[in-house]
Amino acid sequence: MKQKSILFLTTQLPYPPVSGGVIKTYKLLQFFSEEYELHLISLLKNDDENHAEAFLKQITKLFSHYFFPLNKPRSTGNLIKSYFKQMPLNVYRNFSPQLKDEVHKRAEGKDILFIDHFEMFQYVPEHFSGKIIFHEHNAEFLLWQRYAELLPLDTRKIAVQIEANRILKKELQYCRKADLIFAAPNDIKALTEKGADKNKFRPTYHLGNDNLLTLPDIEYEHTKPKLLFLGTLSWEANKKSVIWFLENCWSAILQHKPETTFEIVGKNADEELKNIVNEHSNVFLRGFVENLEEVMQDTRVMISPLVFGSGIKVKNLDALYRGIPLVTTGVGAEGLKLESNENCLIADNSEDFTQKVIMLLEKQPLWEKIKTNSRALARKEYTWHNELHKMKKEMECFFGS
Known part of the structure; x- marks a missing residue:
């Protein structure tokens, strides 16, 4: 035929x-x-x-x-x-x-x-x-x-x-x-x-790099108190979400755990975002990173604080594939079978988002549960x-x- x-x-x-x-x-x-x-x-x-x-x-x-x-x-x-x-x-x-x-x-x-x-x-x-x-x-x-x-x-x-x-x-x-x-x-x-x-x-579904599922699990004791954001920064939804997090959550996280760092990975950051990043301590704008394992392997928490957008958020799938516990918003969770306190944490205001990031930074049993469940979900569905x-x-x- x-x-x-x-x-x-x-x-x-x-x-x-x-x-x-x-x-x-x-x-x-x-x-x-x-x-x-x-x-x-x-x-x-x-x-x-x-x-x-x-x-x-x-x-x-x-x-x-x-x-x-x-x-x-x-x-x-x-x-x-x-x-x-x-x-x-x-x-x-x-x-x-x-x-x-x-x-x-x-x-x-x-x-x-x-x-x-x-x-x-x-x-x-x-x-x-x-x-x-x-x-x-x-x-x-x-x-x-x-x-x-x-x-x-x-x-x-x-x-x-x-x-x-x-x-x-x-x-x-x-x-x-x-x-x-x-x-x-x-x-x-x-x-x-x-x-x-x-x-x-x-x-x-817009999926991510499912080859990450072939990598061994990240162990809690091999991570640092580090947060990671992935996304092209010329996309307005990504830029605004990073700014929202820095202006509404970051200082409270540092006050509670001063050694925490935040790495932002993605190309095409504009001057506005660069200037805002420079106003905050322990925040690093990494630009485009070809091999994401370089920044993922010691990350304790992925964040995706999207305040607007539509479609499937691939950055969230990459967190699931790699087994890095994720904190996202209701907008970020749309379209995926994400369930708060099972395979991720979901928060829609700054106080709740801050607290859930801190929980994953400090509570290893919760961290292990989210890690295991997130990879299982990705293998089954995505x-x-x-x-x-x-x-x-x-x-x-x-x-x-």
């Missing part, structure tokens, strides 16, 4: 695969290239062009690829242009008439269009005869809506809320046009509550092998094998 042909559209080159969404896209391409006749169209952002050759050496079974450099910054000027084009800002920032023409040519005769990210759905040809799969990395409107809720009542809050509404309108339009939609369970709930057809959705084969099965059941 002839392999089905897939044209896969994504917003950036998924290489090197070092952050949540990029890892998911890379794993999908790796898997689909073995199972289908796979054709790729990818935008190139920032320094993506420098990694294109290395990427193609890793994904060797692509039938064709087309890379298109496009960099439109998030700016007031582009926001205004997006209003004239009647597009949400991030849709406009990923739009090119030239690329639209190329997609139309390359989509002809394909069985499936796989749309990776909300911003790429705009390229679906109006009269495409095959099936359309929409892979939602986040419920995009919810990211903006939650961010608006955190802002003081001023023109910026109003602008962000307007953008959330524009995104929601477009997101629901795309959901109506798609034949099958993969999204995280919490994002499925958010979108169906706004009117998207729940019958089109199938749950999926491996790439199971996730990718589950997606393939859903696709074949829906469209016919």
